[in-house]
Amino acid sequence: MKNNPRALAVIALTRVFQNKAYSNIEINNLLQNSDLSDADSRLMTNIVYGVIQHKYVLEYQLKPYLQDKDKKVELWLDLLLMSAIYQLQFLDKIPAHAVLNESTEIAKQKAGRGAGNLVNAVLRNYQRHGYKELPKSDSVYDLSLRNSVPRWLVDLFIDQQGKAKAKEILGSINQPSHISIRVNTNKTTVADLKEILDKKGFDVSPSKISSVGLICKSGNLVDTQEFRDGLYTIQDESSMLVAPALDIKPDSKVLDACSAPGGKTTHIASYLKDGEVVALDIHKHKTKLVRDNGQRMGYGDIISTGAVDARKAKDLLNTKFDRILVDAPCSGLGLMRRKPELRFFRKPEDLENLQRVQLEILDSMVDLLEVNGKLVFSTCTFDDEENEIVVKKFLDKHLNFDLIPVKHEPALDGSITHGMLKIFPSDYFTDGFFVAAFVRKN
Numbered sequence: 001m002k003n004n005p006r007a008l009a010v011i012a013l014t015r016v017f018q019n020k021a022y023s024n025i026e027i028n029n030l031l032q033n034s035d036l037s038d039a040d041s042r043l044m045t046n047i048v049y050g051v052i053q054h055k056y057v058l059e060y061q062l063k064p065y066l067q068d069k070d071k072k073v074e075l076w077l078d079l080l081l082m083s084a085i086y087q088l089q090f091l092d093k094i095p096a097h098a099v100l101n102e103s104t105e106i107a108k109q110k111a112g113r114g115a116g117n118l119v120n121a122v123l124r125n126y127q128r129h130g131y132k133e134l135p136k137s138d139s140v141y142d143l144s145l146r147n148s149v150p151r152w153l154v155d156l157f158i159d160q161q162g163k164a165k166a167k168e169i170l171g172s173i174n175q176p177s178h179i180s181i182r183v184n185t186n187k188t189t190v191a192d193l194k195e196i197l198d199k200k201g202f203d204v205s206p207s208k209i210s211s212v213g214l215i216c217k218s219g220n221l222v223d224t225q226e227f228r229d230g231l232y233t234i235q236d237e238s239s240m241l242v243a244p245a246l247d248i249k250p251d252s253k254v255l256d257a258c259s260a261p262g263g264k265t266t267h268i269a270s271y272l273k274d275g276e277v278v279a280l281d282i283h284k285h286k287t288k289l290v291r292d293n294g295q296r297m298g299y300g301d302i303i304s305t306g307a308v309d310a311r312k313a314k315d316l317l318n319t320k321f322d323r324i325l326v327d328a329p330c331s332g333l334g335l336m337r338r339k340p341e342l343r344f345f346r347k348p349e350d351l352e353n354l355q356r357v358q359l360e361i362l363d364s365m366v367d368l369l370e371v372n373g374k375l376v377f378s379t380c381t382f383d384d385e386e387n388e389i390v391v392k393k394f395l396d397k398h399l400n401f402d403l404i405p406v407k408h409e410p411a412l413d414g415s416i417t418h419g420m421l422k423i424f425p426s427d428y429f430t431d432g433f434f435v436a437a438f439v440r441k442n
């Protein structure tokens with residue numbers, strides 16, 4: 001089974017749904033211990049993401065063919081059947097007989113002849129009757145089913161953004177994502193790096209929303225000499241909009257309160273000459289990632305790290321900063337395209353709990369910021385509870401802070417409201433993101 005892409009996909013999917021594991025981490029772990037060819041690795045990855053992205057649709061297709069007595073099939077068997085239907089329906093290059101034979105064999109090897117017979121019978125039945133058309137209305141139920149997004153989230157998107165925008169967001173999150181990189185402009189230029197990567201066969205194009213971003217449709221961008229030499233880092237385009245919002249000067253003293261794995265820390269460092277950046281994270285093991293990234297990108301001597309709960313930072317750090325970034329822990333709903341399982345892991349009460357933590361971290365930053373210093377708050381989600389409402393509550397409590405317009409490129413003018421930047425996954429095909437900036441008046 002170790003070298004069977006379909007069996008490995010089912011193992012990854014079982015871990016995701018049983019242990020609430022992240023799909024990208026499980027895929028990487030399993031691929032590292034397998035001898036799959038590149039094509040089979042791509043197939044395995046495609047099945048894992050596809051089944052998670054289309055979970056409700058696949059369950060809907062499967063339901064009529066599971067007899068009553070079989071309705072409570074084990075999780076792995078359910079996922080094996082969904083993977084098979086996903087391949088039959090969504091992947092056009094795989095012959096149906098290969099899907100049927102392989103899936104039957106996997107079930108037989110794992111649980112004996114009975115399981116193999118069940119899989120074979122269900123899939124033959126599905127083939128005989130064909131794909132069941134999905135209901136087409138705009139009801140919350142149908143939108144939830146068609147896009148495989150829990151109903152509470154569909155409700156939330158409609159309540160906050162209106163139906164048209166909610167449909168646009170839902171329609172975009174199950175499409176394949178791009179990879180983007182941020183160019184380390186202290187080591188190379190965007191044009192030079194583009195040329196080098198193009199020559200290596202990466203199909204690279206400039207980002208429309210960040211002047212230091214390049215987009216790549218596919219390819220292993222961590223396995224190049226240029227990556228090892230720190231000429232670029234892998235980062236979503238939306239994340240590249242945060243460091244510019246801090247308006248950093250070459251001698252700024254910057255605090256990055258929630259910094260791991262350090263994507264934004266190294267971006268901040270790229271603006272500094274005599275300045276420094278102190279990078280905190282609550283998890284000690286994650287601060288190593290920040291240091292490693294800093295070293296690789298050539299900023300090891302201006303980044304220092306600390307394993308600190310940012311909510312307690314005001315009592316632990318006895319210094320002040322010119323700039324503070326709170327890239328806060330959040331629900332990550334803006335990442336649903338790249339981490340499709342998030343939609344199933346999150347619960348409505350998470351948003352309120354996360355809002356509380358975000359406000360506690362912001363509160364702790366207030367006295368660490370110099371007068372006239374700037375504070376930036378960002379999240380990779382687009383729900384109001386973790387964004388605009390946090391900003392409002394923070395300003396209501398701290399009258400010595402003003403909201404100031406987020407510095408941004410002209411292409412993003414349409415994404416600014418009351419000076420705050422909010423990007424939906426459907427707007428520029430990036431992660432969803434939010435950025436707000438404040439100044440301390442006194």
Ligand SMILES: C[S@@+](CC[C@H](N)C(=O)[O-])C[C@H]1O[C@@H](n2cnc3c(N)ncnc32)[C@H](O)[C@@H]1O
Nearest residue numbers: 258259260261262263264281282309310327329
């Ligand atoms: C959105 S991620 C930060 C991403 C990072 N800024 C980057 O660009 O690579 C949020 C981080 O906050 C950390 N975190 C969560 N709660 C925290 C707390 N109370 N204090 C400090 N860090 C915290 C998490 O471990 C996580 O690494």
